[in-house]
Amino acid sequence: MKIYDRAGFPNPARIRIVLAEKNLESQVEFISVDLIGAEHKQSAFLAKNPNGVVPVLELDDGTFISEGVAITMYLDNLDGNPVLTGTTARQQALIHMMQKRADDQLIDAIGIYFHHATPGLGESLQAYKSPEWTHRKQWGERSLAKFASGMQYFNSVLATQPHVAGEHFSMADITVFAALMHASAAGVPIPPELSALAAWQARIAERPSVKNRSGQQFEADDLRRLGF
Numbered sequence: 496m497k498i499y500d501r502a503g504f505p506n507p508a509r510i511r512i513v514l515a516e517k518n519l520e521s522q523v524e525f526i527s528v529d530l531i532g533a534e535h536k537q538s539a540f541l542a543k544n545p546n547g548v549v550p551v552l553e554l555d556d557g558t559f560i561s562e563g564v565a566i567t568m569y570l571d572n573l574d575g576n577p578v579l580t581g582t583t584a585r586q587q588a589l590i591h592m593m594q595k596r597a598d599d600q601l602i603d604a605i606g607i608y609f610h611h612a613t614p615g616l617g618e619s620l621q622a623y624k625s626p627e628w629t630h631r632k633q634w635g636e637r638s639l640a641k642f643a644s645g646m647q648y649f650n651s652v653l654a655t656q657p658h659v660a661g662e663h664f665s666m667a668d669i670t671v672f673a674a675l676m677h678a679s680a681a682g683v684p685i686p687p688e689l690s691a692l693a694a695w696q697a698r699i700a701e702r703p704s705v706k707n708r709s710g711q712q713f714e715a716d717d718l719r720r721l722g723f
C-alpha cells in the first residue's frame with residue numbers, strides 16, 4: 496500500500512495514528528506530496544483524488560481511496576477487528592455521528608480559517624482561493640467562531656465520558672486530536688476554561704500511537720518556505 500501525504504499536516508496525521516494503532520506502518524510506503532508548491536492541485540494528483548487534498552491511500556491493485564474516514568475504515572477492517580470504527584452497530588453509529596461532528600465543527604472549520612483568513616500555505620495556493628480578500632477573511636473568521644464553539648461542545652462531551660464517542664478510543668478521538676493540533680499550529684490554543692478537553696488531549700498525547708508516531712514534524716523545507 497502507498498499513502499500520499501505530507502509529514503506534519505493534520506489530516507495525514509489522522510491516518511498515521513491509525514496505522515500505528517493497527518500496527519500497519521511497515522506495510523505502507525509514504526509518498527510525500529508538496530502541498531506548499533501546490534502539487535496536490537495538478538492533474539497528476541487530481542487523477543488520484545479529484546478533491547485535491549491529502550491523504551490518499553493507494554492499494555496494491557491500483558485503487559485510490561481518499562477521505563480520512565474511508566481510509567480509516569479500510570485499514571481498521573484489514574484485521575477483522577475494527578476497534579477504531581466500531582465492532583457493533585451501536586458503536587459504529589455513535590463513532591460516525593461524533594466523527595461527522597468533529598469533521599464539521601473542528602477539523603474542517605480550523606482548516607477553512609487557516610487557508611482563507613491567514614496566508615495559509617503561501618503564494619502557490621492563492622490561485623485556488625477567492626481573489627476577494629475581505630470576503631475570504633470574513634468566511635475564515637466565521638469558521639474560527641464555529642471552531643471555538645465546537646471546542647466548547649467537545650469539552651462538554653468529554654466532561655461526561657472518557658472518549659469522544661463513549662468508553663473507547665476511536666476514529667472520532669483521532670479527528671478531534673488532529674484538529675486541535677492544527678489549531679495549535681495556527682495559533683489557536685484551547686481556552687483555559689475548557690479543562691475537560693485539555694485533560695483529554697494530554698491523555699491522548701500519551702498513547703504510543705500518538706507519542707511515537709513518525710511524521711509528527713513538518714518537513715524542514717516546509718518550515719523554511721513558510722517562514723519559520
Ligand SMILES: N[C@@H](CCC(=O)N[C@@H](CS)C(=O)NCC(=O)O)C(=O)O
Nearest residue numbers: 504505506507548549550562563564
Ligand atoms: N476531508 C478530507 C480533508 C483533507 C484535507 O483537508 N487535507 C489537507 C491537509 S491537512 C490538504 O490537503 N490541504 C491542502 C489544501 O487545502 O490546499 C479528508 O478527510 O481527508
